[in-house]
Amino acid sequence: MEQSIESYIKNLVRDVIGQSLGELQLQSDRQTYVIANWKMNKNLNETAEFFQKINSSQDVSVVICPPAQLLYPAHLMIKQSGKPIGLGGQNVHWADKGAYTGESSGSMLRDIGCEYVIIGHSERRQYSYEDDELVNKKVLHAIKSELTPIICIGETLGQKNALQTEQVLEKQLCGALKDIDSSNFILAYEPVWAIGTGQSATAELAGQTHAYIRSILKKIIGEKAEGISILYGGSANESNAADFSAMPDIDGVLVGGASLNAQSFDGIINVFAKGEQNS
Numbered sequence: 001m002e003q004s005i006e007s008y009i010k011n012l013v014r015d016v017i018g019q020s021l022g023e024l025q026l027q028s029d030r031q032t033y034v035i036a037n038w039k040m041n042k043n044l045n046e047t048a049e050f051f052q053k054i055n056s057s058q059d060v061s062v063v064i065c066p067p068a069q070l071l072y073p074a075h076l077m078i079k080q081s082g083k084p085i086g087l088g089g090q091n092v093h094w095a096d097k098g099a100y101t102g103e104s105s106g107s108m109l110r111d112i113g114c115e116y117v118i119i120g121h122s123e124r125r126q127y128s129y130e131d132d133e134l135v136n137k138k139v140l141h142a143i144k145s146e147l148t149p150i151i152c153i154g155e156t157l158g159q160k161n162a163l164q165t166e167q168v169l170e171k172q173l174c175g176a177l178k179d180i181d182s183s184n185f186i187l188a189y190e191p192v193w194a195i196g197t198g199q200s201a202t203a204e205l206a207g208q209t210h211a212y213i214r215s216i217l218k219k220i221i222g223e224k225a226e227g228i229s230i231l232y233g234g235s236a237n238e239s240n241a242a243d244f245s246a247m248p249d250i251d252g253v254l255v256g257g258a259s260l261n262a263q264s265f266d267g268i269i270n271v272f273a274k275g276e277q278n279s
């Protein structure tokens with residue numbers, strides 16, 4: 001049978017650049033994020049000061065993840081500012097409600113204005129002994145609660161030196177995404193050795209690792225993997241943001257230390273916004 005012009009073009013695109021038109025479409029739909037993880041920092045006054053100073057951008061999605069106690073005031077401050085800024089929690093429990101002292105459920109986070117939640121951060125894996133199974137329960141709960149999970153994965157220095165990076169990332173990714181039938185999530189590659197050390201991964205290494213993560217993701221969720229944003233985290237700042245932004249598989253950054261200062265966080269937002277305008 002003769003090929004239609006449409007399928008001829010699709011096949012030609014696939015042959016020439018190795019991707020289907022569907023994949024290309026998903027790739028171009030990919031959202032760029034600049035996300036602040038304040039960890040256990042800032043009080044109420046400092047939070048108000050930050051939201052007065054911070055600018056936002058129409059070109060990238062800006063999300064702030066303050067400590068739990070500051071979420072609701074931050075929600076009100078964002079609303080009052082009229083700036084397009086999203087709000088995220090740094091942790092969530094896996095149950096809807098019950099006798100879990102000190103915990104918060106997804107619906108509680110939604111109720112106070114959150115749309116996102118960080119899950120599986122290496123500091124929670126290290127200090128609160130969260131494993132892949134627990135991360136998966138939290139991801140399932142977040143999705144059920146209509147929150148977008150920002151799922152963190154990353155290898156330690158020991159694992160990197162033992163050449164286990166790919167193995168570790170595949171295990172964490174498959175573990176976190178077990179039984180997930182939604183593509184409403186964000187991934188963050190945060191090499192543990194780069195977090196808070198001032199020694200970020202080079203953009204080249206991060207770019208290669210993101211491409212590897214996407215290839216694993218493709219095995220798990222198929223073509224939809226092209227539409228998933230993968231952020232880099234680990235000593236990202238104003239000076240190295242442009243290098244990360246130039247990498248095709250890096251769709252934004254998850255920023256710790258450099259997100260605490262409104263001016264330097266603004267600098268990072270501007271770099272990614274400019275990257276979007278030029279793409």
Ligand SMILES: O=C(CO)COP(=O)(O)O
Pocket residue numbers: 037121190194195196197198233234235236254255256257258
């Ligand atoms: O852990 C991080 C973000 O979640 C990264 O922290 P730093 O940017 O301080 O290295």
